[in-house]
Amino acid sequence: KFSALAVIALVAAAAILLNPYGIRAVLHPFKYLYGSTHMHMSYIMEWMSPDFHSAHGKALILFVSLTLLSFIFSPEKPAVRDLFLYFSFLAASLCSARNTPLFIIVSSPPAAKHMALALKDFLKRLSGSSAQAVAKSKTLYALNYFLVAALAFTVFSAYRKNFRDGYLQENELPVKAAAEIARLKPSRILNPYHWGGYLIYSGVEVFIDGRADFYPGEFLEDFFQSTGLLKNPADFFSRYEFDYIIWEKNSPLTFYISNSPEWELLYSDEVSVIYRRRNFLGDGRIKNRGYTDPTADA
Numbered sequence: 521k522f523s524a525l526a527v528i529a530l531v532a533a534a535a536i537l538l539n540p541y542g543i544r545a546v547l548h549p550f551k552y553l554y555g556s557t558h559m560h561m562s563y564i565m566e567w568m569s570p571d572f573h574s575a576h577g578k579a580l581i582l583f584v585s586l587t588l589l590s591f592i593f594s595p596e597k598p599a600v601r602d603l604f605l606y607f608s609f610l611a612a613s614l615c616s617a618r619n620t621p622l623f624i625i626v627s628s629p630p631a632a633k634h635m636a637l638a639l640k641d642f643l644k645r646l647s648g649s650s651a652q653a654v655a656k657s658k659t660l661y662a663l664n665y666f667l668v669a670a671l672a673f674t675v676f677s678a679y680r681k682n683f684r685d686g687y688l689q690e691n692e693l694p695v696k697a698a699a700e701i702a703r704l705k706p707s708r709i710l711n712p713y714h715w716g717g718y719l720i721y722s723g724v725e726v727f728i729d730g731r732a733d734f735y736p737g738e739f740l741e742d743f744f745q746s747t748g749l750l751k752n753p754a755d756f757f758s759r760y761e762f763d764y765i766i767w768e769k770n771s772p773l774t775f776y777i778s779n780s781p782e783w784e785l786l787y788s789d790e791v792s793v794i795y796r797r798r799n800f801l802g803d804g805r806i807k808n809r810g811y812t813d814p815t816a817d818a
Contacts, residue, residue: 552733563744564732566618580620584610587631594634602630694792697766698722701794704786706764710757713743715766727760747773757782765795 539545562568570577587606591598606627613623690696694715701709702723709727711719716729728735728743746756749772765783767774769792777783777795787794 548733563740567616569614570617570620576617576620580613583624586635587627590631590635590638593638595640596634596637598630598634606630691791693718694766694789696789697787697792697794698724700787701764701766704764704794704796708760708762708764710747710760710762710765710767712747712766712768719766727762749773749776763797767793767795769793 536546537543541548570580572578572581591603591606609619609623609626612619694701698719699722701719706724709724711724711726711728713728713732714730716726719726720729732740742756745751746753747767753773753776765777767777769788769790774793778785782798783795784798785793786796
């Protein structure tokens with residue numbers, strides 16, 4: 521049996537190389553995590569550690585506590601395999617929030633097994649053969665159905681009012697501004713990283729989008745530091761010669777641009793703003809390629 525599995529594993533490993541990129545596709549995840557692009561973990565939220573001040577973080581703490589207690593109080597010793605997988609995926613979850621669903625999927629089956637073993641005597645007493653116990657059991661069944669229905673109703677009520685236009689949230693995405701910028705047909709547009717996907721969906725050719733692992737680490741670091749005003753963005757603007765900027769309305773970069781004589785405001789709503797370079801000629805050319813830093817005289 522082991523030899524058969526070994527042969528299958530070798531064939532599967534060889535099949536991985538049958539792709540347009542060969543060995544590079546196999547090495548890409550390691551380069552992503554440990555190569556020049558490791559800086560993604562400093563800027564991309566899903567790669568950061570969970571925020572334990574948030575509701576999701578507190579739910580993760582509760583889940584970890586319950587699963588650990590199930591292993592501790594189970595009359596049966598947990599298998600080494602289960603513990604290895606549990607703590608490996610727990611470590612991955614604590615390093616990056618994006619790994620939390622995988623941790624929950626992997627750890628739930630063994631945790632449920634040992635939780636049932638730990639509560640075996642209690643559940644046996646609860647589901648006894650007496651009429652009173654049966655009545656209690658039916659009550660618990662009814663309570664379970666009620667709680668599930670209440671949870672579903674709460675989730676539906678909480679999110680239904682926030683989703684419009686095919687599950688797109690107008691209070692978080694530039695729905696109206698995207699239509700406007702698509703009409704303007706910019707040659708070189710600067711856009712927020714997390715709006716890139718929606719702008720592509722709206723027919724706009726973007727500067728950057730959420731596929732962070734396909735961008736060089738140095739490029740991403742320059743983008744995030746410049747647009748976050750961690751360094752002066754004047755060189756960044758001059759190097760890429762943007763003609764339009766669509767950005768979040770209440771942000772440091774928007775304040776910076778609004779004080780620059782190089783840019784004029786074309787559009788503004790509750791979520792976003794659109795700026796156009798004043799010396800833009802309208803055919804993809806910029807009259808004066810030098811960029812004036814609004815803080816230069818300060």
